[in-house]
Amino acid sequence: MTINNMFYLPSNSRLIGLTIIRRFCDYRSSPMQIYGNMMKVPLLASKTVAGEILRHKHQVTYKPYVKPYYRDHDSKNMTLKRPMSPHLTIYAPTVPAMTSITQRITGTITTVYALLLAGGTLFLSNGIESYVSAIQSLDLSRPSIFVIKFILGAPFAYHYFCGIRYCAWNAGKWLAMKDVYATAYKSVVLAAIVALFFAIL
Amino acid sequence: MLSKILLHKRIKQLTSKICIRQHSAKENDKKPALPKPAKKPIDPRRVFKIYRFPGILCKEEPKLQSYELDVSKCGPMLLDALIKLKDMDPTLTFRRSCREGICGSCAMNLQGHNCLACITQIPAQKTITIYPLPHMYVIRDLVVDMTHFFEGYKSIRPYLIRKNERPLGQVQYAQSLDDSLKLVGLYECVLCSCCSTACPSYWWNGRRFLGPATLLQAYRWIIDSRDEDTEQRLKDLRDDFKAFRCHTIMNCTLACPKGLHPGMFIAKLKRLISGIDKKPPPEMDTLKYASGAGLDGCAKKC
Numbered sequence: 001m002t003i004n005n006m007f008y009l010p011s012n013s014r015l016i017g018l019t020i021i022r023r024f025c026d027y028r029s030s031p032m033q034i035y036g037n038m039m040k041v042p043l044l045a046s047k048t049v050a051g052e053i054l055r056h057k058h059q060v061t062y063k064p065y066v067k068p069y070y071r072d073h074d075s076k077n078m079t080l081k082r083p084m085s086p087h088l089t090i091y092a093p094t095v096p097a098m099t100s101i102t103q104r105i106t107g108t109i110t111t112v113y114a115l116l117l118a119g120g121t122l123f124l125s126n127g128i129e130s131y132v133s134a135i136q137s138l139d140l141s142r143p144s145i146f147v148i149k150f151i152l153g154a155p156f157a158y159h160y161f162c163g164i165r166y167c168a169w170n171a172g173k174w175l176a177m178k179d180v181y182a183t184a185y186k187s188v189v190l191a192a193i194v195a196l197f198f199a200i201l
Numbered sequence: 202m203l204s205k206i207l208l209h210k211r212i213k214q215l216t217s218k219i220c221i222r223q224h225s226a227k228e229n230d231k232k233p234a235l236p237k238p239a240k241k242p243i244d245p246r247r248v249f250k251i252y253r254f255p256g257i258l259c260k261e262e263p264k265l266q267s268y269e270l271d272v273s274k275c276g277p278m279l280l281d282a283l284i285k286l287k288d289m290d291p292t293l294t295f296r297r298s299c300r301e302g303i304c305g306s307c308a309m310n311l312q313g314h315n316c317l318a319c320i321t322q323i324p325a326q327k328t329i330t331i332y333p334l335p336h337m338y339v340i341r342d343l344v345v346d347m348t349h350f351f352e353g354y355k356s357i358r359p360y361l362i363r364k365n366e367r368p369l370g371q372v373q374y375a376q377s378l379d380d381s382l383k384l385v386g387l388y389e390c391v392l393c394s395c396c397s398t399a400c401p402s403y404w405w406n407g408r409r410f411l412g413p414a415t416l417l418q419a420y421r422w423i424i425d426s427r428d429e430d431t432e433q434r435l436k437d438l439r440d441d442f443k444a445f446r447c448h449t450i451m452n453c454t455l456a457c458p459k460g461l462h463p464g465m466f467i468a469k470l471k472r473l474i475s476g477i478d479k480k481p482p483p484e485m486d487t488l489k490y491a492s493g494a495g496l497d498g499c500a501k502k503c
Binding site: 071073074081085086088091097098100104169170175177 | 257310330335336337340349404454465
């Protein structure tokens with residue numbers, strides 16, 4: 001429902017108009033370029049003399065209420081060339097925000113692992129075992145294998161334990177701020193332990 | 202007298218359930234504090250680094266301008282310092298109104314965290330960095346365009362909706378004590394947008410995602426026992442963007458200058474939208490005192 005056809009309603013219908021707006025909250029009106037008082041609106045009540053519109057200096061004119069044309073926020077501001085205030089570069093990192101973004105990053109890493117494994121078994125002609133034996137033939141030292149296995153296993157371990165926090169939040173548990181912090185620290189510790197376990201295996 | 206005691210007890214019981222945000226688990230330490238070594242008192246002459254943008258008509262890039270201010274010569278709050286700086290440099294522009302943390306005008310980013318300048322003390326650091334609210338279009342200096350924030354707020358219909366609308370002021374809608382205490386932690390929101398502009402999800406999806414402030418208010422109207430349009434309100438939020446762009450990042454609760462917990466209530470809201478939880482029916486009849494006399498009836502008795 002637009003308010004295009006409500007421009008010239010008598011005042012007692014304004015209540016109906018208001019309730020309709022209230023129900024639908026639609027702000028679209030005709031696309032007139034509005035920049036405040038730069039736009040000239042033809043006056044309703046004015047004296048015309050020989051075709052010219054004369055306006056007495058103190059004449060009160062009544063114009064119907066024209067809702068300001070609601071432009072899309074981004075297009076309006078970008079046309080005005082307003083800068084965007086800084087966000088990532090200035091906002092202080094917080095424990096909940098950092099755990100959340102690492103959850104997302106480790107999620108993509110584990111997805112890549114899964115896709116590589118799946119794609120490898122499907123498309124590699126030699127099979128994954130050949131690549132495993134190729135890595136074994138590199139003959140890396142024990143400590144470096146330990147480190148590599150830790151680095152490869154840590155994303156999965158972290159994502160697993162942080163994921164438990166997300167499941168709890170969906171269930172409505174551990175939502176208090178102190179619980180958020182406590183579970184964040186606990187999941188990091190547990191993830192480190194499990195990643196160490198992966199590395200030792 | 203007895204009812205007052207019961208009321209007090211009930212409020213205590215319910216407010217202990219409400220999560221007051223705490224910055225870290227360290228604040229919960231019950232151990233007696235060890236004697237700390239005496240800290241050197243910080244020099245009151247501070248450096249304020251403030252984001253400046255003179256407006257679109259000046260063809261200048263935004264930059265950080267440094268001011269030196271002796272904070273012992275002004276009030277303890279950040280707003281006092283900003284007003285003193287405006288005395289020195291009248292072109293410094295910022296929004297402010299109530300100076301008591303109830304209007305929400307002076308929201309800005311201080312040392313990387315969003316806050317209300319009028320109720321935030323000047324931090325005990327040498328350099329104080331002030332930016333406008335993150336990821337908002339800057340009109341001038343610390344003043345940002347909040348239009349889409351308020352449009353989103355209006356879109357959730359933040360008013361009471363009854364099935365049989367009566368003219369306003371005719372009738373009072375009754376609500377039990379427990380039902381009204383459900384609104385504690387929800388109605389205090391001043392719509393400063395500290396939480397919404399702290400949310401990375403709102404940064405990236407601000408046009409379609411409603412943001413923590415609006416979702417908190419949506420929850421406030423949904424769980425109000427006097428409101429009867431719950432089904433439609435929940436249906437309106439049932440898409441991929443309006444509420445479910447929230448990924449429980451929890452930056453909102455840390456940023457809230459009034460100590461509210463949008464994160465928790467949005468999690469509860471998501472449970473209501475998805476149908477896992479149901480809104481309980483009102484504990485008492487909403488129209489119990491709706492004799493229809495209204496204000497005219499009161500005036501006649503006096």
